[in-house]
Amino acid sequence: MNASDEEITNLYRVRKTVTQMLNDRGYFVTDDEMNMTKQQFIQHYGGNMTRDSLFMLKNKRDNTSDQIFVFFPLPEPSKQTIGIGPLRKCIERMQSEKVFNAILVVQHNLTPAAKKATQIPNLRLEIFLDSELLYNVTEHDLVPEHQVLTEEEKKAVLEKYRVKESQLPKMLASDVIARHYGLQHGHVVKIIRPSENAGRYITYRYVV
Structure with a gap:
């Protein structure tokens, strides 16, 4: 049709x-x-x-x-x-x-x-x-920049902060942003938000 x-x-x-x-x-x-x-x-x-x-x-x-x-x-x-x-x-x-x-x-x-x-x-x-x-949900003004880390980048972050991936804040694989990027359990995402004091504020999320 x-x-x-x-x-x-x-x-x-x-x-x-x-x-x-x-x-x-x-x-x-x-x-x-x-x-x-x-x-x-x-x-x-x-x-x-x-x-x-x-x-x-x-x-x-x-x-x-x-x-x-x-x-x-x-x-x-x-x-x-x-x-x-x-x-x-x-x-x-x-x-x-x-x-x-x-x-x-x-x-x-x-x-x-x-x-x-x-x-x-x-x-x-x-x-x-x-x-x-x-x-496109990622183009919304309130959605910060997301970067999916490679395995090497994830390892470097965990070593830098001396944490296990499971100790990072969580992001559900069913989250609309996670679905946009095709994220699965085990991925780590770098989230970059603007900051008046520091210029930008970086956090990480572990996908579950």
Whole structure:
């Protein structure tokens, strides 16, 4: 089914947020992709675009073998939720092309059976609703800068402050900022806030 004008506007905004998210996670995204205007979006995908035409495959800037799919699956006919059928197609493609990470962008929630089916060893599927991606949460004025530490950087911080990672303040993996960066249990995030006295104030959070 082709998208309406309102759906095209929403898909444009969702796609823009997704490209920014991928860039923030270290995947290779061009400036043209991130700065695409709505008119350019329509010209590129066509006025009769469908959700699945927005599919993406990206690789990490520093490791081209580390790849991620972005799927925009359609619900099954006459249904609003995403069931096993559309989900299975995504999983089969991941397995056949040996891509172990994927983001699924959906209009409506997955059925309970489909949610259970996403729990596959060695595959990571993240689910985002369109409504969660209409705006980039990291661009909000009240959200400070976040930097995900490498393992080496994490080790250096723990040694500097003589603490174990579990002793750091916590951030839930379900937090909207954690989801934007694709954080998982064990990651440590550096948070930089402006400070009138020191110029900037730095804290760290351990993802649980």
